[in-house]
Amino acid sequence: MPELPEVEHARTWLAVWLRGARVREALVFDARLLDEGHTPDDVARALSGRTVTEVARRGKWLRITLDRGAIFSHLGMTGRWSRAEEDEPDLPHERVRLRVSKGRDRYQVRYIDPRLFGRFVPASELPAWDALGPDALVDGIDPERLFAGLSRRKIAVKVALLDQELLAGIGNIQAQEALFFAKLDPERPSTSLTRDEVGRLVLGLERTLRRTLDLAIAAGPRLPYVEEKGTPNPFVVYGRAGSPCPECGTILEKLVQSARSTVRCPRCQPPRHQMSTLGQARSKRSS
């Protein structure tokens, strides 16, 4: 799914719909969302009668805290939560339905997920949650910690940014956008970045997250994902390989790193050996 801004959007609306609400009935329509050892009936039984006290987010995980226990929800690639009235027809790909009451209102909160990469885990603790690095939005991004983390890994900086233990919430889109804003080549070994470049990367990350989150907030309760047909692509380089760079007009190119695609501007984000060649040429001329 969705990356940090979209999950934060989901958290906001889930909190509106669920905080203080009582689950009258829970229905789980597909066991593939559940952890090994759980059945739809177990999960439904664990939820019914519970009251939601809090909805939290860390990276791309959501935690719905109940008066007893909690539920962790991950949206995978295509998951979304939405509110529905009691008499609304089933939705395509509806995987979980919570029939709740809040005050005298009765309605439903539904989880929709075509590709089923999402997770729905009733548990008081979740190891994956505990392993997450600092949340890129809530905790802010500490340049020194990011620099140290990047120096420790021998992989491309783009791939490192997807590691949720380094920084929680960055996904394939935000990584590409941030590297473009920072004018850094996605293929640079993460160890090769200078402190100055990591500083630029932090600014790039903050810029793309802020921008995307603002768009998500403005969208209201139903946030269309960019791959849905009819949704305009709000991103600067993501999904725009073959089109001109918005900065310099050079045709943006697509590469594949660890089986994920990356778009880059060959001119604005040149490999470093080209930059040092330029630097040498310049210093020769000036000397």
Place this chain on the structure above:
DNA sequence: AACGGAACCTGAAAGC
């Protein structure tokens, strides 16, 4: 231990 790649799913779009 750390890394790249495949697998897990479904649907839409592009290619033939």
Place this chain on the structure above:
DNA sequence: TGCTTTCAGGTTCCGT
């Protein structure tokens, strides 16, 4: 037109 291939914003497992 219809069949086939490719690709999609994530995570995890498996082999090297």
